[in-house]
Amino acid sequence: MRPIDPYSYHCGVMDSFCEIVGAGVKPMALSHPFASPEERAEYREYAAKMAGQYGVLLTEEDSLPVTPLFPADACEGAYVFLFIGSQAVQERYRALRDRTAELRRTGQYDLQSRLEAARELGRLLGYTPEAVERMIASNLEA
16 A cells, blocks of 8 residues: 555545535534644645635634543644534534633533533534543543
């Protein structure tokens, strides 16, 4: 099998996720995380082109809400693109991100809050409830 270079791989993933979000299969999707804002910037033009082609919103995040949906170290400093299907979904994501950050900042991010945030993030990503619960269980055990 011929090797795939990382740039082409990331571009293919972004194309696929934009198509899926644009078709309404998922409310939003995340790119794979990049090691730095500079690395992510190398893909910005392509990500914008794909978002435009499929009619989805594009935004950048430097950290994802830390929830038990994903391992914490995968969220903090996760330089990603978000491909978002509508303004309403974008507003829900921002509210989740901001609420989670505020709860963490004030020391009120208890287990119940973390579980609620994980489930909301899972819904935004279009995951089934069963998949969300499986992912949460896996990350709470770790």
